[in-house]
Amino acid sequence: MKYEQNEEKLLNVRETAKLLGVHENTVRNWVKTGVLNSSRLPGASSHRFSIEEVMRLKRSKGKLVASLAPTMKTSGPELITGHELNTWASRDDSKGTFPELMRRLLAQTPGISNLDIRAHEGGAAEWWDGTATSLGSSFLPAGELRFEFSTESNPKSKADRDFRNRRPNSPADKKNIFVFATPRSWPGAKKWAAERASEKKFAGVKAIDAHVLEGWLQSVVPVHYWISERLGFRPRGVRSLENCGESSKIEPR
Numbered sequence: 001m002k003y004e005q006n007e008e009k010l011l012n013v014r015e016t017a018k019l020l021g022v023h024e025n026t027v028r029n030w031v032k033t034g035v036l037n038s039s040r041l042p043g044a045s046s047h048r049f050s051i052e053e054v055m056r057l058k059r060s061k062g063k064l065v066a067s068l069a070p071t072m073k074t075s076g077p078e079l080i081t082g083h084e085l086n087t088w089a090s091r092d093d094s095k096g097t098f099p100e101l102m103r104r105l106l107a108q109t110p111g112i113s114n115l116d117i118r119a120h121e122g123g124a125a126e127w128w129d130g131t132a133t134s135l136g137s138s139f140l141p142a143g144e145l146r147f148e149f150s151t152e153s154n155p156k157s158k159a160d161r162d163f164r165n166r167r168p169n170s171p172a173d174k175k176n177i178f179v180f181a182t183p184r185s186w187p188g189a190k191k192w193a194a195e196r197a198s199e200k201k202f203a204g205v206k207a208i209d210a211h212v213l214e215g216w217l218q219s220v221v222p223v224h225y226w227i228s229e230r231l232g233f234r235p236r237g238v239r240s241l242e243n244c245g246e247s248s249k250i251e252p253r
Contacts, residue, residue: 010039010048020058022218025138029219030057032110079228080217082210085183088231089151089210098183099129099149101227105213108220111135117147128166134177139216141204146176155182156192159207167201174202181208 016036017024030036031047036057038047080088088094100119106112117130129149136142148162159180168174178196186192189207197205208216217224 009051011051011054012049013047016049016054019054023215025215026218029138030221035221079224080214080231080233082185082214084231085210085213086185089183090153094151094183097230098151098181101183101223102130102147102149102181104223104226105216105220106130106132108223109137109140109216111137111142112140138219139208139212140179141177141206143177143203144175145179145206146202147179147181150180150182151184152182153184155180155184155186155209156188158182159192163196163201163205176202177204177206178202179206179208181213183210183213185210 011019013024013027017027020027027036028047031038036049037053039050039053089098096119099117103115103117103119106115106117112132112134114131114133116132128146130145130147132145132147134140134142134145146166148159148166150158150162152158159182162180163178166178168176178201180193186207186209189209189212193205193207217227
């Protein structure tokens with residue numbers, strides 16, 4: 001599809017996503033995080049984008065892709081995918097770092113508040129691995145979220161154990177939503193969550209595996225860069241600011 005540099009022409013979300021080669025939800029999340037500037041029409045509620053703005057991001061994205069030099073052997077994506085997350089789950093460092101990844105994702109996701117997640121050695125404490133309040137998003141239900149994390153090779157077995165151990169002890173507990181998250185690939189995750197939800201022990205049940213995480217990461221760009229670097233990719237166009245006390249942000253080198 002060809003677009004001329006005509007400032008009067010405004011693209012909708014679908015056209016913008018097609019031009020940039022991303023999902024429509026990624027475009028919407030880029031607006032929320034300030035990566036892409038929206039030009040709303042007077043009286044309209046939907047996003048519109050100037051071609052100049054979209055082409056600016058496309059050029060920037062193209063330069064970044066050309067500069068990437070991953071040190072992990074992959075199929076060559078610019079950033080990690082669910083496949084790399086699944087491979088990483090077998091490494092010793094994943095157990096402590098995965099909760100940190102979830103904390104960063106949640107902290108950067110609109111509509112999340114009251115976030116409390118332990119990472120690294122803190123993950124060995126008893127009770128929930130994390131809690132948060134959600135207004136709802138493409139990847140999370142609305143309500144009081146209670147998290148369990150695991151990098152074990154058999155996610156279903158661990159999810160079953162956690163679900164049994166975390167069954168509600170009070171009427172208030174039943175209002176919570178049980179969320180099990182793993183960087184492993186788990187094809188049966190959605191079915192498992194539906195079956196557990198049918199037991200009515202919690203207000204809802206959600207299972208997040210490597211491929212759900214891939215989509216979520218694509219909508220939270222700074223965290224996608226951070227975990228990609230941790231897994232061996234070396235984006236030369238940016239560097240993380242975690243050493244400066246500003247985790248999950250990126251800036252030009």
